[in-house]
Amino acid sequence: MADKRNMVLGLLALPNGSHSAAWLLPGALDGASVNIDYYHRLAQTAERGKLDFFFIADRPSVRVDRMEVWSRAPTYTNILEPLTLLSAVAGVTSHIGLGATTSTSFFEPYNVARQYGSLDHISGGRAAWNVVTSASNDSARNFGLDKLPPHEERYARAREFVEVVLSLWDTWEDDAFVYDHEAGLSYLPEKFHPTHHHGTYFKVDGGLNISRTPQGHPVIIQAGASETGKALAAETAEVVFGPSASMKAAQDFYADLKGRLARFGRDRDSLKIVSGISIVLGATEEEARAKLASWHDYVHPDLARVWIGEDLEADLTDLPLDAPVPEDRIPTNARMHKAYADEIIAMVREGLTLREICRRYNRSRAVLCGTPLQIADMMEEWVSAQACDGFMLSPLTLPGCLDEFIDGVIPELQRRGLFRTEYEGRTLRDLLGLKRPANRHVAELVDA
């Protein structure tokens, strides 16, 4: 069960925010997506608010279709690469966790183990890796493939990938590097445990060239509402991005995923579920709603049609904006982002117009409008009701919505004893209340 005092709060730092017209909204900085000083300020703001982690989502490709439309919503088009970005941010922060997405479909396990391990050393134990299998054919084509492998194959590869990375992170026992000047030995060879993995997707025979990291290994994050996704998360994830479209859906997901942990000998507290939310604050709820409504006018109709159509996996570009979407446009099954498609399908069945769907759609994240007190009430209610252990904040605008949250909601959460007033420790595991994992080779010796 979640400890109310330790509500988990992460920040999803999309360049100008998660609103589909974020870059056009008042206060948005042109070129923020490749401006490291801008990211430094965001991370420092998040740290001022004592958030648990700062998170960079990723997509290793440019959308090459309909560029005249995507130019209106350039979220992943021109971005700093996450590992280099977070290594830079590490130097201007001291306590906040640093997480990023890296796909198991396009990278080598050795490099991923190494770069996240290195980030964990550089940051003094604040690294987290969000394991994704990717959902973009554009990305696949940058890495020698014609299109993505099928969902099941991507997950099989992901499972093997994580297995290899975890093994590499245990290459060296914690006390392997002794720097014994008298004996002239820098490490004890018997504390080195190479990986010998000959699997379906990867073959690795060797050890990682970096000592065990401050956290034992970086924190493992996952998302994925599919059955395969939940199965993998129950086995390996320590933080999971859960749904938030409704409290009921979140509670069901929470109970389901937490219930699976025992099968893997895991404690319920060894995995934290955070619900993605976007918060719009105002002096009154009406003011907050009016603010949100005013932002919607920045979304071009061409973008709305393409954006909703893409997540639904249906072509809606011929439809009028102000008429209901015909139900026969709903595809028989969605292959990529099931949670996104489900959210849209529900609105289509409600009879909403395309324009209305676009206004309401927030990619499986709840959009909450209200005063700081109202928002704190909702957050408290969700955690109390075991809908989540905390939240992944996805500000619609940056730095605007973030500043307002840090200055408005955080003090209220602290006043209620729901959130920390000082950082509890030096590593992300300390903040999340996650145990530092023992090295498997040492554990084996203890068991023997």
Next chain:
Amino acid sequence: MADKRNMVLGLLALPNGSHSAAWLLPGALDGASVNIDYYHRLAQTAERGKLDFFFIADRPSVRVDRMEVWSRAPTYTNILEPLTLLSAVAGVTSHIGLGATTSTSFFEPYNVARQYGSLDHISGGRAAWNVVTSASNDSARNFGLDKLPPHEERYARAREFVEVVLSLWDTWEDDAFVYDHEAGLSYLPEKFHPTHHHGTYFKVDGGLNISRTPQGHPVIIQAGASETGKALAAETAEVVFGPSASMKAAQDFYADLKGRLARFGRDRDSLKIVSGISIVLGATEEEARAKLASWHDYVHPDLARVWIGEDLEADLTDLPLDAPVPEDRIPTNARMHKAYADEIIAMVREGLTLREICRRYNRSRAVLCGTPLQIADMMEEWVSAQACDGFMLSPLTLPGCLDEFIDGVIPELQRRGLFRTEYEGRTLRDLLGLKRPANRHVAELVDA
């Protein structure tokens, strides 16, 4: 011809220095190799000396044979990953270039283009990529291979790899991102140029998801004394690590490589050759030599035999230390590091003992002992004689030898007008006097 006022100076920042017992020498910090604060101080010292670039060599593996010997010389065993390291260093420096080695044998071109491009943005135009093909079977085994591909194949792959990376770096024209709020367009689609590469080793169909970088693209560094290496360097390199075992050898290499540039329509100044040197300073030359000699006692005989044997590609572990090495131990041809083997073979033919060879051997870098004035004389002479455009400093101890060089030799070089007293610009290209390359797609339009 080299401009004497613009002698190029880079720093090879091996963790404790390049001496084979560096970690045991007085002043060495235990665990420096994973200590980001230590690297910050090294880079800041190099920047205080107005050096051109700070450089991190790499090897993506741990040596798994004879670990009881390599524990005595742990250079690449426990290290921060170079791209994450340099991204962190970017934040504590402002002018010095930031270069690293990344192998074309074990990485994806898209990821390399992206991470170095990101580093170039993060650092404000200071990134450099050292293209290597790797020479370690241990590394190959971490990436699904049983051993390295043959030399020619590695270079064919390297050539194709560089071609793809350069193409990806030209994905966006410099003025592609307009952030036109009135039109609602963040970029102009016609200024996007995807790569469509279907080659022997790589298939990439897409564009890089980062705007053209401050330098146009990161500086390309190469080494490699082989014919294939020189051919590739003449076509694509902008900085080359040249030999320095003798001035004659360096002059021959310099004339050869510079002479090849015209074939590719390149100016002689578009490629800078730096000779690797290690400098030991003293109040007198004798004092410097005595200091160097004292360090040699820290090298364990087991290490000496294995180290020399490995670079010669011969097993010398049965040989006594204080007798000449039999000439029949020289292998018929060396496949990995030709320059290293040649240096050892010359000493074997001289009749030196294994202990003597070990004392003198410095992996194709000259070791210069003397006073600051003597060292400045030698450096001036080499550049004047067109043996090189400058030097890759490979301090035997760190921070010791670096501090002494910055405080002793740099002021003398500046006094002679051979080296800058202030940084000339904001990018590494500004420092090196290299032109910012035009985007190939814009150049084509101009030509048409």
